[in-house]
Amino acid sequence: MSVLIKKAAEHWEFVSPLLRKPKSEDDYDRLVQALDELLEMTGDDESHPLMSLVDIIGDWIEEWDRVHHPTPKPPGFEVLGYLMREHGLTQSDLPGVGTQSVVSEILSGKRQLNLRQVRWLAEHFKLPVDVFI
Incomplete structure (x- = not known):
């Protein structure tokens, strides 16, 4: 087992709630809250180590919104x-x-x-x- 996988496995119980696509509104709400907290930590620093997590969670939230909270087209x-x-x-x-x-x-x-x-x-x-x- 590689060192990377071993470290991921050791910490998985803490990280796994963040690395799961939302399947319900509760999941979605948890990810939105997590994204808010991550953005407070990372600020505008695009090189911050957590920015890849911000990108992943942001993409999942955007996809959920597009499917479950579509914005009506204005006349x-x-x-x-x-x-x-x-x-x-x-x-x-x-x-x-x-x-x-x-x-x-x-x-x-x-x-x-x-x-x-x-x-x-x-x-x-x-x-x-x-x-x-």
Whole structure:
């Protein structure tokens, strides 16, 4: 038996709870807590010896979230409103969408974006069209 395996076996009872993919919400919660503690220890030091454990646990948490806690996709008009705020745009700064009143109706949810508008917005913001659909 190699020295590495022997050392791992000696400490396994202490390490094994951290090296198990979550199979329940309780497992997930334990891993989230462990990750928080690890991040407090490692800080921003990418060369810290525990960063590989941070990466492993972080990947498992991300996978669990993707499958069990999916984030709902916001409607196109909410994405548009967010992008306008982020870029400091007004309703009249989007001529490819329409007049100020058309943009206002879209932002309030009274009018849906049509395919032409979606294509223009995707090109304008350099984003995939499905962001606005």
